[in-house]
Amino acid sequence: GAVVSQHPSWVICKSGTSVKIECRSLDFQATTMFWYRQFPKQSLMLMATSNEGSKATYEQGVEKDKFLINHASLTLSTLTVTSAHPEDSSFYICSAMWARPRDTQYFGPGTRLTVL
């Protein structure tokens, strides 16, 4: 199956700093990538959908100015958590798909963010 990687796998930062998380499709070109957030013992919640070369579409309640998403190439999407606070501590997972609609989504291994 297709492989999606995330970097870093975990990160610890101080409150007020910005953190960038990368999502890469290693063996296919991803026209669309999705970013999810998972709090402990909760389900994965879709944060935003990004299409290569265009602005991301954010889910209701997700602050676009706080969670900056860039999908500049067909193999890379980045999520930047700006001015991170402890409540942003979570597990962030991306997924990628080659074609819309309804192609298979391949999930990355996730990034654990801890904000002190």
Next chain:
Amino acid sequence: KQEVTQIPAALSVPEGENLVLNCSFTDSAIYNLQWFRQDPGKGLTSLLLIQSSQREQTSGRLNASLDKSSGRSTLYIAASQPGDSATYLCAVRDAERDDKIIFGKGTRLHILP
């Protein structure tokens, strides 16, 4: 708005037993339903995917069924092993918004050696 519920939230069973995990969803207009496994602090491993036109899928000791009209799916695990201990997530792909996947909160399974 689609909602996915998984019952029970946690389950402990002795090794060797057969078990069933339940998933229900509120809107039957789904494109497909997928079961994932998630180990602590890890990403998702896809176990089984059932298209909306299918009734069940099998892989090894796992069998997933889908009753779209009643909004239910079950994951059957036969002859459970300690290595099956993990959180099992049920997720539906919305037919209306065709790329959005809605996840349940999962069932935390612990197989007792």
